[in-house]
Amino acid sequence: MTAGAPTPDVVLVPVLDGHIWRVEAWLKADHVLRWWNDKDAAKSLLREPARRERQRLICADGEPVGFVQWEPVDLPEWKAWGLDVPDGSLHLDVMIGVEATCGRGVGSAALALLVEELKAHPLIATTSLSNFPCRRAFQKCGFVETEHFYKPGAGRMVLLMHAA
Numbered sequence: 001m002t003a004g005a006p007t008p009d010v011v012l013v014p015v016l017d018g019h020i021w022r023v024e025a026w027l028k029a030d031h032v033l034r035w036w037n038d039k040d041a042a043k044s045l046l047r048e049p050a051r052r053e054r055q056r057l058i059c060a061d062g063e064p065v066g067f068v069q070w071e072p073v074d075l076p077e078w079k080a081w082g083l084d085v086p087d088g089s090l091h092l093d094v095m096i097g098v099e100a101t102c103g104r105g106v107g108s109a110a111l112a113l114l115v116e117e118l119k120a121h122p123l124i125a126t127t128s129l130s131n132f133p134c135r136r137a138f139q140k141c142g143f144v145e146t147e148h149f150y151k152p153g154a155g156r157m158v159l160l161m162h163a164a
C-alpha cells in the first residue's frame with residue numbers, strides 16, 4: 001500500500017451501458033491482461049444484459065476504478081478440473097482497472113462488500129498461484145486456500161473458498 005495514503009472510500013454500483021467502454025479499456029490494460037487474459041469472454045459478459053445483475057463497478061472516492069462479477073459454478077466443468085466445490089457456489093472475479101489505484105486497499109474493500117452482499121451462498125475464487133495481491137486480497141476477506149490445480153491455458157492456479 002502507498003505509504004501514508006489513506007484507503008479511499010469504496011462502494012459498489014450497478015454497471016450501466018455508459019460504463020462499458022471504460023471496463024473494456026481496463027480489460028486491455030497490461031496490468032489486468034497479465035492476470036485476466038480472457039478478454040473476449042470478459043467483453044461478451046459485459047455485453048449480455050442478463051449478466052448485469054451479477055456485476056458491479058467499483059468506485060473509490062467517487063471515481064470508477066474497477067469491476068467485480070460473480071457466476072454460478074458449472075459443477076461438471078469444475079469436476080473435470082478435479083475440483084470439488086459445494087453445490088450452489090458462486091465464483092467471484094475482481095479487477096482494479098486503474099493501475100495507480102492498485103495496492104491502496106480498494107480491491108480488498110470491494111471484495112469485502114461483495115462478500116457481505118453474497119454471504120448467503122458458498123463463495124469461491126480462483127487465481128494464478130503467482131498473483132500474490134489477488135490471493136492476499138481474498139484471504140483478507142475470509143477466503144482460505146484449499147487446493148492448487150492446473151488449468152489449461154492459465155497454468156498453476158489456486159482455489160479459495162470463503163470460510164463462512
Ligand SMILES: CC(C)(COP(=O)(O)OP(=O)(O)OC[C@H]1O[C@@H](n2cnc3c(N)ncnc32)[C@H](O)[C@@H]1OP(=O)(O)O)[C@@H](O)C(=O)NCCC(=O)NCCS
Pocket residue numbers: 001031032035036094095096097101102103104105106107108109126127128131132133134136137
Ligand atoms: C488483485 C487486485 C484486485 C487486488 O486489489 P488491490 O486493491 O490492488 O489490493 P489491496 O491494496 O486491497 O491489497 C491486497 C494485499 O496484497 C498485498 N500485496 C500486494 N502486492 C503483493 C505482493 N507482490 N506479494 C504479496 N502480497 C502483496 C498487499 O500488501 C495487501 O495485503 P496487506 O493489506 O496485508 O498488506 C488488483 O491488484 C488487480 O485488479 N490487479 C490486476 C488484475 C487482477 O489481478 N485481477 C485478479 C485476477 S484473478
